[in-house]
Structures are given as structure tokens and as C-alpha cells.
Amino acid sequence: MTTPYFNRNSRYLPVLLALYLFTFGWSMAQDEKLMLHFEGENGPGKGKKVVLISGDDEYRSEEGLPMLAKILSTHHGFSTTVLFPINPENNQIVPNHKSNIPGMEELQDADLAIILLRFRELPDEQMKYFDDFLQAGKPLIALRTSTHAFNYGKDSKSPYAKYHWQSTVPGWEKGFGRKILGETWVAHHGQHAKEGTRGMLDGLQVANKNPILNGVTDIWAASDVYTVTHLGDDATVLVHGASTSGMNPDAPINWEKSLMPVAWTKSYNLDGGKKGRVFASTMGASVDLQSEDLRRLIINATYWGLDMEPMIPEEAVVDIVGDYAPTMFGFDNFRQGMKVTDFE
Structure with a gap:
């Protein structure tokens, strides 16, 4: 009497299933968006x-x-x-x-x-x-x-x-x-995770109508002001940052700290x-x-x-x-x- 195919190969099923799942998973990973x-x-x-x-x-x-x-x-x-x-x-x-x-x-x-x-x-x-x-x-x-x-x-x-x-x-x-x-x-010029940044538009750039500042009037950022010591002669500062004594838009400016680009x-x-x-x-x-x-x-x-x-x-x-x-x-x-x- 001939042994049914399924029974004869049943001991290989776990291996075949694992191989299928690996291959399927690898194929799916290859198709994933990067x-x-x-x-x-x-x-x-x-x-x-x-x-x-x-x-x-x-x-x-x-x-x-x-x-x-x-x-x-x-x-x-x-x-x-x-x-x-x-x-x-x-x-x-x-x-x-x-x-x-x-x-x-x-x-x-x-x-x-x-x-x-x-x-x-x-x-x-x-x-x-x-x-x-x-x-x-x-x-x-x-x-x-x-x-x-x-x-x-x-x-x-x-x-x-x-x-x-x-x-x-x-x-x-x-x-x-x-x-x-x-x-x-x-x-960090501002105190990290305790002070935010209030954006102060450069007056000359506003007066000269720099188009990058079109429609820009109110910037507050939760991340603090970085120290900037060198930008080079051809840099044009558009916004200066004032440290705020707090992590919300209504926090007062800490005027003890200088402004930074x-x-x-x-x-x-x-x-x-x-x-x-x-x-x-x-x-x-x-x-x-x-x-x-x-x-x-x-x-x-x-x-x-x-x-x-x-x-x-x-x-x-x-x-x-x-x-x-x-x-x-x-x-x-x-x-x-x-x-x-x-x-x-």
C-alpha cells in the first residue's frame, strides 16, 4: 500500500512552513517603502x-x-x-x-x-x-x-x-x-528644555522688504536659542532669537541674555x-x-x-x-x- 504524500512528507512541513514565512516576509520587506x-x-x-x-x-x-x-x-x-x-x-x-x-x-x-x-x-x-x-x-x-x-x-x-x-x-x-x-x-545660549525662542525680525530686513519675511510677524519656538559666534561676511541675519523664561509662547523674554542669530x-x-x-x-x-x-x-x-x-x-x-x-x-x-x- 502506498503511503499518502502528505503523510510521507509531514515531518518536513514545519521546515517548509518556516521557509515560506521567511521568504514571504523577506519579499514584503523588500517591497516596503523606504x-x-x-x-x-x-x-x-x-x-x-x-x-x-x-x-x-x-x-x-x-x-x-x-x-x-x-x-x-x-x-x-x-x-x-x-x-x-x-x-x-x-x-x-x-x-x-x-x-x-x-x-x-x-x-x-x-x-x-x-x-x-x-x-x-x-x-x-x-x-x-x-x-x-x-x-x-x-x-x-x-x-x-x-x-x-x-x-x-x-x-x-x-x-x-x-x-x-x-x-x-x-x-x-x-x-x-x-x-x-x-x-x-x-x-546652548538659552537654557535647554527650560527656555524657548522668541523670534525678533531684523529691522533692516523688514524695512528693505526682504521677501523671505513676507507674512512673518510672530515666531515662538520651544527649542532654545543656540550660541552663534561666526557667520561670515556674506551672511544676512533675518531673525534674531531672544530667550524666553519659560516653555510657552506667552513666556516673558529673558533680557539678561543677548540676542543671537x-x-x-x-x-x-x-x-x-x-x-x-x-x-x-x-x-x-x-x-x-x-x-x-x-x-x-x-x-x-x-x-x-x-x-x-x-x-x-x-x-x-x-x-x-x-x-x-x-x-x-x-x-x-x-x-x-x-x-x-x-x-x-
Whole structure:
């Protein structure tokens, strides 16, 4: 009598099932989204591509930048792509995973980039796209901890180790922050997590009707003022920051502390590269972006970076698209198990 096939092979079923589940799971993981894309709707930005790169472990850029991307695409017509720090083992967004941001090749055809990075050490094959972007002189918007975006190990042989925030490479002293933005990390000028930032518009820039300040009158950010000691001769300060004695918009200004630049524009030029435009701000935490006029400042700066100053609205629409409930800044308090699709 012939043994039924099922019975003859039943001892292999657990192995076959495990193999199937592994293969299925691996296939699904391969199909998972590792970046977001929002097609531009109607607006002056139609046909322009903005890449937003999140990668900090404190100020929840993984929450704030997708929100800005939706505003740019929905209200202003820019096509936007958002990149995230991804743990390759499970394809989850893990802000303190500092060595993997998939999709950096999206910078190849980007017209402008917006970054909020902190102490990243990306592999050369990813960092190459960022370096090429800057060599091409493309416009850059850099928020909060981007002054100290990169932190290479002491023994690093990477050609991009000069981006290190305390670089001593000739011509790259103090790294990417000083070279490109005008300043690296120095110190907390305000008392961290106890004082906020009241934005004080530069009077001369208001009088001269700088279009980046169109519609901007009231900025308060929960993140504190950073110390800024060096910006270079070609920097134009748009907003100065006053420390507030408290963590709410109604908190009084602490006049015992001096004002510091918190938003400025300047140019940059890599050796042998083309000259580019930079807008930088030491504000930009996800909770900071609840400020309507801070969002407006960043949207206006996007137009400016792309030489679209005449198209900057008198009061740009910056209404949040969908829900936005940002997490308070802090280390290791990011949402666990985040996937890229959570921010669609």
C-alpha cells in the first residue's frame, strides 16, 4: 500500500512552513517603502523637486519634515521626497540609527534640499550624493542641529570625514556647519528644555522688504536659542532669537541674555564647485513647527533658494495637511516601530 504524500512528507512541513514565512516576509520587506513621495499639485512650484532629509536623534525631524513636505506639495506645487534614517534589519525609522539614510540618490535631480541632521556618519556611497549636490551649487535649507550634521569617527578614512563638525582639515575647519552654513555647534545660549525662542525680525530686513519675511510677524519656538559666534561676511541675519523664561509662547523674554542669530541666508562654494544659496535656522524641531510663521519662513526660503523671489506670496498658505501631533524633543523618546507609511 502506498503511503499518502502528505503523510510521507509531514515531518518536513514545519521546515517548509518556516521557509515560506521567511521568504514571504523577506519579499514584503523588500517591497516596503523606504522614502515618501508627494506629487506636486497646482502652484508656482510645479515642476520643481524638493528632497527633505531627516536624521536627528533629538528634535523629531522624522515628524516635522513630512509635514513640511505636504505643505510644499499641496499648497505650492512642489514635488517632494522625504528620506529617513532606517534600520536595515527591519526597515523601521530609527532616529538614532546614524549610518543609513536610503534614497540619497534622489538628490541627483533635486532642485533644492531641506535637511535636519545631527551627528550622522553615512557610508560613502550615500554621502557621495550629498557632496555632489553641494558641488553643483544647489540651494540648501538647513534646520536646527544641521550645524553639527556630521560626526565621523577618529580613525575614519572616508573622503567625507572633512564634514565632521570639529574638522581640522585645511579649508574645512569646523566642518560642514562652518563651511556651508556659517556656524557649527557651539553651545546652548538659552537654557535647554527650560527656555524657548522668541523670534525678533531684523529691522533692516523688514524695512528693505526682504521677501523671505513676507507674512512673518510672530515666531515662538520651544527649542532654545543656540550660541552663534561666526557667520561670515556674506551672511544676512533675518531673525534674531531672544530667550524666553519659560516653555510657552506667552513666556516673558529673558533680557539678561543677548540676542543671537536664529535664521540667516548666505552663499557657499565648495572647492571647484558652483556657488550656491543657503538658508539656515537654529529653529526647526517638530514642536517648533507648530508656529505658523516659522513654517511660513521656511516655505518663503524655499522660493528664495530657487530664485523664485517674485513668486513669494505676501502671506504664503502654510496650513497643515492632515493631522499633526508632534512629539516633544528629547533623546530616545521617538515613537517605536515607525514605518515610512505612517507619515503618508
